[in-house]
Amino acid sequence: MDKGYIENGFIVDLSNARKTSEIIYELSRILDIPEAQNKQVCLKLGSVDLSQTELTSIKALVESMDSEIEFISTRSTETAEAAKALEIEISELENIVEAPDFEMETSVTPEVETALDKIFGDTDFDKDEDEPQQEVKEMEESFHFIDDEDEEDEETIAMKAEAEKLPTLYIKKTIRSGQSITSDGNLIIVGDVNPGAEVIAKGDITVWGILGGIAHAGSEGNSQARIRALKMNAIQLRIADIFARRPDGVNTPFVQKTNEFIPEEAKIFKKNIIINKLLEN
Amino acid sequence: MSGRVIVITSGKGGVGKTTTNANIGTALAKAGNKVVMIDTDLGLRNLDLLLGLENRIVYTIVDVVEERCKLKQALVKDKKNPNLCLLAAAQTRDKTAVTQEQLKDICDQLKKDYDFILVDCPAGIEQGFQNAVAGATEAIVVTTPEMSAVRDADRIIGLLEAKEEIESYKLLLNRVRPNLIKSNDMMSVEDVVEILSADLIGIIPEDTGIITSTNKGEPIVNDEKSLAGRAYMNVARRIMGEDVPFMNLEEETSVVAKVKKFFKGLMGKEK
Numbered sequence: 001m002d003k004g005y006i007e008n009g010f011i012v013d014l015s016n017a018r019k020t021s022e023i024i025y026e027l028s029r030i031l032d033i034p035e036a037q038n039k040q041v042c043l044k045l046g047s048v049d050l051s052q053t054e055l056t057s058i059k060a061l062v063e064s065m066d067s068e069i070e071f072i073s074t075r076s077t078e079t080a081e082a083a084k085a086l087e088i089e090i091s092e093l094e095n096i097v098e099a100p101d102f103e104m105e106t107s108v109t110p111e112v113e114t115a116l117d118k119i120f121g122d123t124d125f126d127k128d129e130d131e132p133q134q135e136v137k138e139m140e141e142s143f144h145f146i147d148d149e150d151e152e153d154e155e156t157i158a159m160k161a162e163a164e165k166l167p168t169l170y171i172k173k174t175i176r177s178g179q180s181i182t183s184d185g186n187l188i189i190v191g192d193v194n195p196g197a198e199v200i201a202k203g204d205i206t207v208w209g210i211l212g213g214i215a216h217a218g219s220e221g222n223s224q225a226r227i228r229a230l231k232m233n234a235i236q237l238r239i240a241d242i243f244a245r246r247p248d249g250v251n252t253p254f255v256q257k258t259n260e261f262i263p264e265e266a267k268i269f270k271k272n273i274i275i276n277k278l279l280e281n
Numbered sequence: 282m283s284g285r286v287i288v289i290t291s292g293k294g295g296v297g298k299t300t301t302n303a304n305i306g307t308a309l310a311k312a313g314n315k316v317v318m319i320d321t322d323l324g325l326r327n328l329d330l331l332l333g334l335e336n337r338i339v340y341t342i343v344d345v346v347e348e349r350c351k352l353k354q355a356l357v358k359d360k361k362n363p364n365l366c367l368l369a370a371a372q373t374r375d376k377t378a379v380t381q382e383q384l385k386d387i388c389d390q391l392k393k394d395y396d397f398i399l400v401d402c403p404a405g406i407e408q409g410f411q412n413a414v415a416g417a418t419e420a421i422v423v424t425t426p427e428m429s430a431v432r433d434a435d436r437i438i439g440l441l442e443a444k445e446e447i448e449s450y451k452l453l454l455n456r457v458r459p460n461l462i463k464s465n466d467m468m469s470v471e472d473v474v475e476i477l478s479a480d481l482i483g484i485i486p487e488d489t490g491i492i493t494s495t496n497k498g499e500p501i502v503n504d505e506k507s508l509a510g511r512a513y514m515n516v517a518r519r520i521m522g523e524d525v526p527f528m529n530l531e532e533e534t535s536v537v538a539k540v541k542k543f544f545k546g547l548m549g550k551e552k
Contacts, residue, residue: 178324180373195335196326196372235336245336248360 009040009070013169016182017046020054024061031065033173040070042091049078052085059086139237139244139266139273159224163203175199175213182219195235204228210261214238223268228278232264237273239266244273284315284392287399287520288417290441292433294404296425297455300491300501302401303331304510305421307500308517310365314396317356319368319387321413322403323378326370333360333498334367343371343378345387352390361503376408381415388416397520406440414441420450421482426457426468431476438479451482453516458487459530483516485509486530 012030017023023045031037041062050058062069071089074080083090166185175181175189177196187201190208197213199205204226205217211229216238218225223240237244244266263278289302302318310316319342320328329335340355345368352368359365368387371378384400391398400417403409414420420441424434434452441447454473461467474481488509494501501510502517508528515525 178372198373236338243339248333248336 009042011042011044013044013182013184014048015044015046017048020048020050023048023050024058027058027061031062031067038066039068041067042070043072045072045074045076045079047075049076050074050082051078052082055079055082055086055088059088137244137272138247139234139275156224159218159222162222163218163225166203168203169201174209177213193229201225217266225267227266228263230261230263232266232275234266237266237275239268239273242268242271242273282393282396284395284398285419286388286392286417287397287419287421288402288413289399289421289423290402290410290413290437291404291423291430292406292410292437293424293430296423296430297485297491298404298423299327299331299401300495301421301423301453301455301485301513302328302399303500304502304513305517305520306365306397306399307332307359307362308502308514309397309399309520310359310362311502311514312517312521314364314521315394316365316397316399317368317391317395318366318399318401319384319391320370320401321379321384321409322401323370323409324372324375325403326372328401329357329367329369330498331495331500332367334369335498338369341369341371342387343374346379346383352387376403376412379412381412384412385416406436410437410440414444414447418446418448420447421453422450422477422479423453423455424473424477425455426462426470426473428468431468431473435477438477450479452477452479453483453485454481455485456487457484457530481527482519483512484527484530485512485516 012027014023014026017026027043031041043058059069069088071091072079072083073091074083080090163186168186168188169181169183170188170190171181172190174191175193175197177194180198181187181189181200183199183201183203185201186203187199187205188208189199189206192209193199193207193211193213193215195212198216199207199213200216200219202218202220202225203222205215205228207215207227207229209229210231210233211227212233212235214236215227215229215234217227218240219238221240223242225239227234227237227239233246235246264275265278266273266275268274289298289305291298299320299322306316306318318328318332320326321342322328323343329338334357337357340350342355344350345352345355356366356368359367368391388398388400398416400413402413422434422437422441424430438450441450452474454470457470458467462469470481470484486508488501488507490501490504490507491509494504500513501507502513504510508530512528515528518525
């Protein structure tokens, strides 16, 4: 029972789904992966109301892949009742996943909101109602290794520690345009993230491949979160409440795949997102 | 101020709706109008790419509809032209994320501040089309001189005529190749106009420059030398109410033709 994983099984987070069809679509996609077969599956169903018939078909779908529903977690009473009738165990996922500090989580949200107000306040949106408002700074590329340790106050250390405690979602496939992966903790993707796709994580994001879409690390305000990729070609990088876009001159829709990538890491440095090449030294 | 809401549609995919939208929008803005373009192709957005604005999108139309941001916050300003902005579609959602009423509401709000609202319609006649048309009072139907595209355009015109809100629609003939028309291998402009019996607002010649401009994220109207760019500029002027004659593509297309003509002239003199 390690971080984010259960014995011979895995957790499928479908809490972002709004409709039954979305749940079934996502689930069938995940279960299609050979590694996902013959496992114990825990479903995080969020607040979608599922009738008994719908839950039966989800159960059948899971079983058709030789897997089994270990338990589900849900916020909907209707789903809970349906599960009871089908003798599916209901459990709070939080009890299984180790460590994440959930008190922390709730206290972060209001801070993020004020922070967002701040960046939008900076662009004097309220003063000038006529002007369209989306302004995103270009990302800076740095080729030297900048010293990590600028101001290490207690908060920074706590944020760094937080990312390490979070569970990690591990995905081994290419994330294509239009797909969105959200993780409650850290996120590791072995494969490319294509332009038009987005990956969002509360903690760090690591892409073992080309990052071409949008990545948002520290989505709930952790400004110490990092984004790493073998090749950083992102349309936009977001860490906590700081946004950066790809410079306009750099128009590389396709990256040549070679074996000579230098891994890169993006982080916040003095309220800007900078990218460091991770050179050997 | 009450702006004009124009939907750009075609039925068939790949005939150049989005290219037309990007170019007419840019041309109208260059002429000094305040223009906003709305991409309603949720899940398969492209307009941002053609304008080179992909990296600037933070909020999309779905964020506006779901009240995560204000409408003005979601407008992405063009790199070059401050009169031009884009309301991008969401890439990770599908057509059901926005309803007709919501789109109409957005158009009504934008009308107050902008001269032109150009709505980029997805291919097909399903909800995406219905959404895009909801707020519009005018339409431009894009077609190419091919039977399949003309057939689909006919279907679209039928649907537009059935909508009370659409006061007028115009036809834009895209990817015309005068050489093929000349050799009778392509339907001529007259043929298409006759089949569809609709008013023509522009004829755009096939131009390889479109491919480069799409990849660069730079609409071709910015290139004043390009024939397609000039044709789009003319369309914009016609939309603004000017009476601009159609270009004679046969004469203007190829440099080779001009050279041949020149030599013919010389030969004539010698004889």
